[in-house]
Amino acid sequence: MNIERLSLDQLRVFAQIATSGSFLAAARALSRAQSAVSYAISTLESQLGVPLFDRSSYRPQLTAAGIELLRDARQVLAQVDAMQARAAAYSLGQELEITLAFDVFFPTTALVALLSDFRAAFPGVTVRLEIEALGAVAERVIDGEAMLGVLGTLPIIPPNLLHVSLPSVLLVGVVSPSHALAQIKGRIPSHVLERQVQLVLSDRSALTANQDFSVHSSLAWRMSDLGTKHALLRAGMGWGYMPQHVVADDLASGKLVTIATEAHPPEGAALPMQCVYRPDRQVGPALTWWLDALAKLTIFN
Known part of the structure; x- marks a missing residue:
C-alpha cells in the first residue's frame, strides 16, 4: 500500500463512479474517456491494496x-472543497471567521434568526459567539477579541x-x-427593597468592575449566568430585573409576577441596545453583513 501517492483526482473519480453507477456514466460526467476512468480506479485499488468495485x-x-472507503473519500473531498472555497473567499477580502459578542439580554430568537441567515449568506465563514453581560461585551470589542x-x-x-442603535428590550x-x-x-419604596435580596448579574470585565447599575439592595446576590438568576427568581430566592421575553x-x-419599583413601572422599562465596533476595525463582507442586518432590526418579537 502506498497511500502517499494517492491523488484527489483519483478520489473524485472513485466518488463519481459510485454516484453515477457505472464507469461509462462517470466518464461522461467527468468529460473523460472511459479508459482514463478505469485506469484511475485500477491504480487507486493497487495503491490501497484492496478492490473497490466488483x-x-x-x-x-x-x-x-x-x-467504507467511499465515506473517507467523500469526507476528504468535502474538506478540500471547503478549504478551496475559504481560500478563494479570503483572497477576495472575506473573513474566514467572525467573532461576535452579544449581551445576555439580546433575544435568543432574534439571534438564532440572524445566525441562520448569516450561514446561508456565508456558508464558508465560521462563527465564534460570546454571550456576556455589562462591560464584558464592550471589553471584548475594545481589546480586539470581538469584531462586533x-x-x-x-x-x-x-x-x-462606533455604535448603531438597535431596538430596545423591555x-x-x-x-x-x-x-x-x-x-x-x-x-x-426604596427602603423596602433595600431589605430584600436582589439578584443581579455580575461583571466579569475590568471595564466596569465594582460599578452597580439598577441595584437597589444592600443584600445583592451576584451571578454571571442569566439562567441561574432566572431559576433563583422562580425559587423565590430574591427579586430582580429580567428581559420580558425571557420571563x-x-x-x-x-410562576413569576411583576413588581413596580421606584425606577421601573410594572409594565417594564425600555432597555436600549447598541451595536458597537472599533473605528479601526477592517470591515470585510461578513462583518458588513452583520452591521447591515442589525441596523435593519426594527423590533424584537
Whole structure:
C-alpha cells in the first residue's frame, strides 16, 4: 500500500463512479474517456491494496471495503472543497471567521434568526459567539477579541467605539408569587427593597468592575449566568430585573409576577441596545453583513 501517492483526482473519480453507477456514466460526467476512468480506479485499488468495485456483473458494485472507503473519500473531498472555497473567499477580502459578542439580554430568537441567515449568506465563514453581560461585551470589542458587540446591560457606550442603535428590550421587575414583595400593591419604596435580596448579574470585565447599575439592595446576590438568576427568581430566592421575553411564559403561567419599583413601572422599562465596533476595525463582507442586518432590526418579537 502506498497511500502517499494517492491523488484527489483519483478520489473524485472513485466518488463519481459510485454516484453515477457505472464507469461509462462517470466518464461522461467527468468529460473523460472511459479508459482514463478505469485506469484511475485500477491504480487507486493497487495503491490501497484492496478492490473497490466488483466488476463481475453488468454494473460495478462497491465491495465491502469500497463502501467504507467511499465515506473517507467523500469526507476528504468535502474538506478540500471547503478549504478551496475559504481560500478563494479570503483572497477576495472575506473573513474566514467572525467573532461576535452579544449581551445576555439580546433575544435568543432574534439571534438564532440572524445566525441562520448569516450561514446561508456565508456558508464558508465560521462563527465564534460570546454571550456576556455589562462591560464584558464592550471589553471584548475594545481589546480586539470581538469584531462586533451588542450592548444591553451596560448603560454607557465607551467613547472609543462606533455604535448603531438597535431596538430596545423591555425590562421588568419580577418575583415569585410567594415572595413578600409580591404582596405589595403599587410602587415599592426604596427602603423596602433595600431589605430584600436582589439578584443581579455580575461583571466579569475590568471595564466596569465594582460599578452597580439598577441595584437597589444592600443584600445583592451576584451571578454571571442569566439562567441561574432566572431559576433563583422562580425559587423565590430574591427579586430582580429580567428581559420580558425571557420571563413571558413564567408571567403567563403565574410562576413569576411583576413588581413596580421606584425606577421601573410594572409594565417594564425600555432597555436600549447598541451595536458597537472599533473605528479601526477592517470591515470585510461578513462583518458588513452583520452591521447591515442589525441596523435593519426594527423590533424584537
